[in-house]
Amino acid sequence: MWYRSASFILDRQHQQQNDTVTNPDSRPLSPSSSAMATENPNPSISMYYQTRAAHHGVVTSDWLAQAQAAVGGNSDDAVSDNCVSGGDEECKGFSVVDEFNNWRKQPDLAEAVAAIRALASVIRSSQATTMMELEIELKKASDSLKSWDTTSISLTAGCDLFMRYVTRTSALEYEDFNSAKSRLLERAEKFGEISYKARRIIAMLSQDFIFDGCTILVHGFSRVVLEVLRTAAQNKKLFRVFCTEGRPDRTGLRLSNELAKLDVPVKLLIDSAVAYSMDEVDMVFVGADGVVESGGIINMMGTYQIALVAKSMNKPVYVAAESYKFARLYPLDQKDMVPALRPIDFGVPIPSKVEVETSARDYTPPQYLTLLFTDLGVLTPSVVSDELIQLYL
Amino acid sequence: MPDVQSMVNEFVIKLKKRKVEGSKSTAKLTAELLRSFISQQRLPHSNQAGALIDAVKAVGEKLIAANPVELAVGNVVRRVLHIIREEDLSLTTAAVGGLSLAAESDDENDTEQDDHPVLSATAVAAAARNALRPPSLQTLLEDIPHSAVAPPTSSSGGDSEGKSKSADKNSMTRKLKHNVIEAVNELIQEISTCHEQIAEQAVEHIHHNEVILTLGSSRTVMEFLCAAKEKKRSFRVFVAEGAPRYQGHAFAKELAGRGLQTTVITDSAVFAMISRVNMVIVGAHAVMANGGVIAPVGLNMVALAAQRHAVPFVVLAGVHKLCPLYPHNPEVLLNELKSPSELLDFGEFSDCLDVGSGTGSPLLHVVNPAFDYVPPNLVNLFITDTGGHNPSYIYRLIADYYSADDLVVRRKSAS
Incomplete structure (x- = not known):
């Protein structure tokens, strides 16, 4: 784990001092980043x-x-x-x-x-x-x-x-x-x-899995998950939703707003209250930014820990994702992806010596997922690689 | 010749009264019923496959509703639908091949028109082939027109056939039906010989001096063990008795009769004995699309014990037991509560069960569920007629045996 070694941290501190304030390039390695004409x-x-x-x-x-x-x-x-x-x-x-x-x-x-x-x-x-x-x-x-x-x-x-x-x-x-x-x-x-x-197909497929009286935990805002829950509400299913807050951009608040409009009972949780409330939850529903070849998903920060908690309490984790989000990536661990960073508001000024983890997403390995609802049908995580191989081989 | 409709009704009643039980016999009877249904079905001249599919679906719906827990019925109905689609496809592609040939021969007379028919013929064939396959990423971008193209497929095929020869059309009607019945016959054959196919693989899995544990009674397991015995393997079998029906007793008797070293244990002794066991081999009621198993009650406990001691848990299942549905809440929805008479003798608890006394509702309840759901992560291997498979591979088999259209339509109409 080279990035955890002391020398790496020293290098990084050195690098950060050299960086200008306006463009704090914290990517550890960016070879020829200015070479591309249309580089971000x-x-x-x-x-x-x-x-x-x-x-x-x-x-x-x-x-x-x-x-x-x-x-x-x-x-x-x-x-x-x-x-x-x-x-x-x-x-x-x-x-x-x-x-x-x-x-x-x-x-x-x-x-x-x-x-x-x-x-x-x-x-x-x-x-x-x-x-x-x-x-x-x-x-x-x-x-x-x-x-x-x-x-x-x-x-x-x-x-x-x-x-x-x-x-x-x-x-x-x-x-x-x-x-x-x-x-x-x-x-x-x-x-x-x-x-x-x-999105419609996914909503239809997932209806069987939402039963009356169940409690669903959702994380962040996902259009597909909203569509699933909306369809369930339209089908007169009785269920309760726990929304995480989804720090730092608080996308969970938006989802809870939308659900309240549909008259679905909603409870907002702070992100750290997931384990506390997991015993009341019957299933976890998350969207995905990308579904990778291993069958795992890349999603908003916090999905991994929710999946871990759900697994340890034997709750099913369902992923709703359109098939065009299947990506030919095979992340080996959390840090094995292009870093996606974003500013985080802590409310108070953070001293410059304190490092802030600003990554926006994490990788949830397939063994923590139960089923994926996609427009190709209900899939187990192992099917994803099969589909990708069929397409790109 | 008996009326088909009355035959269907008779079978529905049998299913409802649970006169036919066991996935194999149900599957076979369903397939035979559908065969005679198809053979007596009158088909219109255009879009015969569609009409046949609709008719089979209507019957299938009745049969499934009669005993929703017996998943083999639905499996066979879906298999038959898939067979009809396949046969129709092979006929239309043959017809399309003839069409494009005709167009090519025409093209000397009339050049500007020929380009189009050839293209559309290949496109139609491609679309038809796509229709059979489950949706995939590959067809994601292509698939919008195929739903629009699909209905004209059959009608345009019919049109051109009509233009050429009416006698040919007549033969095609008979041909579709003939092919379908032929294929259904094969299916029946396959269902009745699945034991032998599975048993053939026994020597690969059972080795000398091993200890095998099984629970309850299963024809497939019996054939499997005996096949290994016939190949001169010497091994011991522990049979858990399988309360409340105690089918394990008869099973152990038959095994001993066939010359296998057999030990009978109680269900509650499974955990005590599992450390001496090399492999657990059991039969199944149904295998779900995610690799989960609906099995006789008590097997989840065995699976958990096997996992605790890292003993391989092997499930034998004929292809007719593969169910293309995903289980949601299987412990309740896919279960059946049997009569309490299997647990208690008549009159034994009659004073507690008396509804008339005191509060009006009995103090004692007896619940006798028939099935267990074993989640896929507890199963190490499935052995089917086609070989051994990992639980995560089951979806692939299902994609081979069923067409995606049938699953959705069936579920919609069922709910």
């Missing part, structure tokens, strides 16, 4: 979790100001920065990343849908005349998208899925270039529909 200007803050917080979080205004200060007001810079840096490869008046960020601002649009819409706009504005050219162009665009926000798993998975479709679909083989192009565009447009349909 501020890699220390996860764009993905910032967006989530903006959409689903309940944040106070002074916290926002703090976060803004921490980011260094880069949201305005980023756009101009991009266009300037994209200049050497002829700035066509638009960039994938901008397009993606525009789509991403819509709160109801899933991340992968935004990615695929962005890639569709690449096809639309493409000057390519052959399939090969288009493929290369798309590859470039998806690579720049992926490197723009390495922390977003569904962005990566969405890009991979679409690229896989473009390169390997047999249906495109017989057609001439223009109709193939329009078919691709049509599919990309419909992906939003697919995503919505997936």
